[in-house]
Amino acid sequence: MSKITQEQQDYQQFVNRIKPKPPYLRNIIMAFLVGGIICTIGQAILNFYVSLGLEKTKEASAATAVTLVFLGSLLTGLGIYDQIGKRAGAGSIIPITGFANSIVAPAMEYKSEGYVFGVGAKMFVVAGPVLVYGITTSALVGLIYYLLKF
């Protein structure tokens, strides 16, 4: 980064004093409510699959994840998920439906550049870093766990 001068620093402080703040309290409450609703729906779906006789930890939870990803993708395609996200913020980004949204949204957007260099190449433009660092971290944690067991 280029070096910030005293004049620039003073200006930034002046701006920060008068800059409107995001409505943090409303955002937090909305994130809590929407995030909670999504998780409750997930729990209901899980219970439904268990009642059908699927084994809870592996079969039913996998089926629940698949269903939620489908719902997140569907709502993205219908243009509803971004409306939810605008109000709920982290409440709809963090659950697995948000992950689906982060892949489907660029896939839809970049269709105009074709299926190879558009959809194929740009699909993970938002979710890519999550996958890279998520998988790397899980491998590291797994390694540490393995070493600690000795």
Place this chain on the structure above:
Amino acid sequence: MALKKIGSQTVKFENPPSIISTASIVGPVEGKGPLKDYFDLILNDFHFQEKTWEKAEKKMLKEAVEMAIKKSGIPSEEIEYFIAGDLLNQIIAASYAARELGIPFYGIYGACSTIAEGLGLGAMLVDGGYADNLVVGSSSHFCSAERQYRFPLELGNQRPPTAQRTVTGAGAAVISTKNRNPRITYVTTGKVIDMGAADPYDMGSAMAPAAVDTIIKHLEDSKRSPEDYDLILTGDLASLGKDIAEKLLKQNGFDVSNRYTDCGLLIYSPQQDVHAGGSGCACAAVVTFGYIFKEMQKGRYNRILLVATGALLSSTSVQQGETIPCIAHAVAIENL
């Protein structure tokens, strides 16, 4: 010696070129705003019967230019230059519009200040004796700008209150030696000013110092005061940027409060969900060529100073941690 240059950054035209006709096309959201009656065409959707947003943007620009030429009454073969720019990489909206228009073309880039840059250069060509008639234009599109600078449209993220909405639209004006009002009398070319802002969701506070610098230089060079203008109009500072510009001007001894507004605030109503206001190349273009031009023809305003502002960043410069360099060009438009 430069005969028409006054002060450090200003050109005073000897025979002020006239803006003889304008045209403006806007998208559906702008078409619901308070200036809706001033625009020539309001689109029903973002596609304008095209397959992609970039193509829709090009079509808006091309049609705005054709409309302005038609209104001018000048045969299109007599339009000698087409000067235009936009926000897309390699200014493809302007270049592809030029491909279809078949007018000798200068592509320019000044981000959202492009229209003032075009008016300034165009007026210099005309007053310099290099052309009798030429057309300037610029465009921006909410969807094409979002994907280039920010995130895919359907991504469910939250925007801070300082974020601005890129105006979907295109504006064009024919500049001519013909003896008709309004005229371009002065042009003050801005310097690139960087006050260390790095937040791409807050362009207003990044660009305000550039606007203030250009306004002060213009007033010094032309030996005018804010009271000489019926209206001083910045391009797209929106609510926070306009506040800051007013405060900075006051600190420098210029009180503009009762004659200063911003295109980014005029184009949307506060009830529209646009956060701080409008931005984009089309913002200053459609407000000036739609609203201001028509009100000047009616005589409500007789002397205005357009100060279009541009943030000269790219998504690459933001990712590399660079701060945002900004520019503002001033164009004085008057009924003589």
